[in-house]
Amino acid sequence: MEQKRAAKEKPGIKICGITTPEEAVYLNEAGVSYAGFVFFPKSKRNVTYEQAEKIFSGLDPSIKKVTVFVSPTLAEIQSAEEIGADILQIHGTLAQEIIKKSRHPIWRAVNIKSGTEFLEKEELFYDNITGIVVDGAQYGGGKTFDWSANGARLSVREQFADKAFILAGGLNSENVQTGISIFAPDIVDVSSGVENDNGIGKNRDKIMEFVRKVKEHE
Numbered sequence: 486m487e488q489k490r491a492a493k494e495k496p497g498i499k500i501c502g503i504t505t506p507e508e509a510v511y512l513n514e515a516g517v518s519y520a521g522f523v524f525f526p527k528s529k530r531n532v533t534y535e536q537a538e539k540i541f542s543g544l545d546p547s548i549k550k551v552t553v554f555v556s557p558t559l560a561e562i563q564s565a566e567e568i569g570a571d572i573l574q575i576h577g578t579l580a581q582e583i584i585k586k587s588r589h590p591i592w593r594a595v596n597i598k599s600g601t602e603f604l605e606k607e608e609l610f611y612d613n614i615t616g617i618v619v620d621g622a623q624y625g626g627g628k629t630f631d632w633s634a635n636g637a638r639l640s641v642r643e644q645f646a647d648k649a650f651i652l653a654g655g656l657n658s659e660n661v662q663t664g665i666s667i668f669a670p671d672i673v674d675v676s677s678g679v680e681n682d683n684g685i686g687k688n689r690d691k692i693m694e695f696v697r698k699v700k701e702h703e
């Protein structure tokens with residue numbers, strides 16, 4: 486599975502919540518592996534299919550386009566597939582018909598609130614679910630889940646050994662090396678931690694610093 490990494494490799498990097506062509510250029514410069522696009526009207530990072538398609542065209546072809554949904558319909562998923570999504574990231578409810586009919590890999594996102602949700606997702610065993618995004622309580626909320634309480638529990642990810650483990654929720658350049666040391670994720674996923682101080686749009690310097698910290702992790 487291409488998202489899995491060997492023990493000595495650095496984690497892949499996903500920058501989520503891309504909203505402009507300029508931000509796509511930052512990702513090209515930074516050399517990340519994944520760009521996330523949020524299709525959730527309540528989010529400040531929401532993009533339309535038209536906006537996303539335009540931004541896709543400016544991304545380096547090596548960067549995979551991850552389209553992010555909350556409890557989507559099959560029609561929404563198919564719209565993302567039509568504009569060129571590579572991976573579907575699904576929070577909230579995941580309908581059976583999406584698992585059965587989607588032609589694309591799915592990353593199942595688990596928003597950890599109480600610390601027990603991670604173990605309750607039987608659907609994680611489906612073959613076309615290729616990754617598990619272990620995220621903070623709020624969608625794109627910029628807060629970590631309780632790493633101390635979940636560290637041991639998340640080691641059960643070995644039972645999902647064929648799936649990529651994506652660490653998300655509240656990462657930034659200050660804490661990402663600690664997160665990698667605790668969880669050894671295949672991929673790290675950040676949004677709020679690389680935004681401008683006013684919370685609007687991505688910050689080039691913060692992206693570069695985040696990428697540097699991931700690449701320098703021993």
Ligand SMILES: O=C(O)c1ccccc1NCC(=O)[C@H](O)[C@H](O)COP(=O)(O)O
Pocket residue numbers: 501502521523525528529530553554555576620621624625626627628653654655656674675676677678
């Ligand atoms: O970012 C959003 O606004 C969002 C809205 C709805 C569903 C998911 C959303 N973000 C999803 C993500 O990919 C990760 O949760 C995100 O990169 C982590 O966010 P952050 O804690 O802000 O780093």
